[in-house]
Structures are given as structure tokens and as C-alpha cells.
Amino acid sequence: AQSVTQLGSHVSVSEGALVLLRCNYSSSVPPYLFWYVQYPNQGLQLLLKYTTGATLVKGINGFEAEFKKSETSFHLTKPSAHMSDAAEYFCAVSPYNFNKFYFGSGTKLNVKP
């Protein structure tokens, strides 16, 4: 069975500060892992994904995530927050052979000036 846990439904950081959004997963098979961002009244946009290979994955808008198998984690980071990063972020897991996506409950990121 697959599941995703995102710690913290709301995270607030100051502009220029480090962004850290946490994601832990459980999966009975090797997973593919994703981070998506959703702006108000819009669909989801892929930030980055991990399938195989290098465990540190770089995505769009300066975000990156590291797959840690021993910790079953896939935390999202960005060194310096920008006001435009304010949005809701979703972590998702999919079995490697893809049947369906399992999404976390989401984390709303607030960026303070």
C-alpha cells in the first residue's frame, strides 16, 4: 500500500529564508516521488520528480528535493524564499509501474515580506 504524509499543513517563512517542506511516504514497491505546486484557482504544476538515479533532484523555480530511502523521505527545499513561492505544495507517490498517484494532504506556504 502507498501513502504520503506531509508534516505541517501551514508553513510560514520570511522572504529570503530557507524553505523546507517535509514529506514522508510508505510504499510496498519502489516508488516514483513527485512534488507539485498549486496556485489559487489553478491546477497542479510539477516542480520535480524522482524516478531512479541521483537522489538529489533539482526542479523548477530553484526548488530541490532529496530522496532518502532509509528515512522514507522526500523533503522539498529552496535556499531563499520569494514572495511568488506562496502557494500550496503537494507531495505524491506512484508505484514504479504507475497505477495511480497518492497525494499528501498539502502544505500551504506563506512568505512574509
Place this chain on the structure above:
Amino acid sequence: KAGVTQTPRYLIKTRGQQVTLSCSPISGHRSVSWYQQTPGQGLQFLFEYFSETQRNKGNFPGRFSGRQFSNSRSEMNVSTLELGDSALYLCASSLAQDRNEQFFGPGTRLTVL
């Protein structure tokens, strides 16, 4: 290349009615998935269609159904609407070769009164 389009963007219905939502995938994409997004349950997978066949299904009652046409466009139908069906319904498409990268549409906001 145009993105995933969903129509209508907003819909208001009353209990007991039925509704049909439409999704046009990105040109060349043959897989279409549907998700329901609510504040309480988050993002939940409804079903996936590929080449006019339902390939995967989530845990939703039979009132929720879908289909896919030969041009890959997909429709989702909900019959006998309940108040709890109020949600944002998201459609996502992907290439057959890379099913794990999904591109989302802006969604249809359904309100059931």
C-alpha cells in the same frame, strides 16, 4: 502546445441531478486521469483512461463514471449528486511512454446545493 483544458470551469447543480465534465488532454497524450480535490479529503484519484479503456480506478462509488473518446478527450459523469460531491475536479494527461509525468488542467469547480 496547448495545455490540458477542462470545461466548464464552474458549475452549480442541485442534489439528485447529474453532471458531465469534460477534459481535453495535451495533443499527443493518450492517458487521462481524474482527481477529486476537497478541503477535507485532499486529492483523491478517481480513474485513469488510456486508449478508450479504463485502466485504473480509485475508491469511489459507481455514481462516478467516465469515458474516453478516440481523440483522447475524456468525460466524467456523476449521477445523483450529493452535497459531498462539491469539489474541484482535476484532469491530468500524460504520454503513453512517460505515464509518470502528469500535466494537470485548471479544474472544474462543482458546487452542489
